[in-house]
Amino acid sequence: MKYKSINPRFIVVFSVIIFAALIRLLPHWPNFTPIAAMALFAGTYVDRKKYAFALPIAAMFISDLVIGLHANIPAVYLSFAVTVLIGMVIRKKVNVGSVMLASFSSAVIFFLITNFASWLASPFYPQTFAGLIECYVAGLVFFNDVTNGLSFFMNDLLGTTFYCAVFYGAFFLVQLRFPVLDKSRF
Secondary structure, eight states, rough: TTTTTHHHHHHHHHHHHHHHHHTTOOOSSTTTOOOHHHHHHHHHHOOSSHHHHHHHHHHHHHHHHHHHOOOHHHHHHHHHHHHHHHHTTTTTSSSSHHHHHHHHHHHHHHHHHHHHHHHHHSSSSSSSSHHHHHHHHHHHHHHHHOSSSHHOOOOHHHHHHHHOOOOOOOOHHHHOOTTTHOOOOO
16 A cells, blocks of 8 residues: 555654644743653654654744744754654653653753853854853753743643643553554554
């Protein structure tokens, strides 16, 4: 069959990823988005690695065309590619604890990668280890800005955790109702 990949499981997982990209376009607190949850979900439930990376990155890129692109987009995409890898790690043991740990890890990875990219591109920090630490410390202050929500880091963590609960929980419930989703892989 020419379209083996298009099965009920593919349609449900693909729909969750598209839904997450659309939610990103709605007004929200800064960093309280479903993007990391979408990347974790794709890493966990999309068996073909090229699709696991391509689907969330493509969905992000399309929504970024609406929201706007910026100089650090490659670092943001890299952080979500690493988040897909984290989703692949928990694939064999999906439970509340592993998803919570993956959510926290993805928020920390996002902070580390995007602030590293800021350090590389910024003329404000010396290109030394001390300059990198200075950039991370400044990033912590920025992440603790409570103007819009709790803080950027907490918004990221809470958003990822909330959307992981929605995506993984809904998928679990749908699998109970439609067992074919558990057996058909793509």
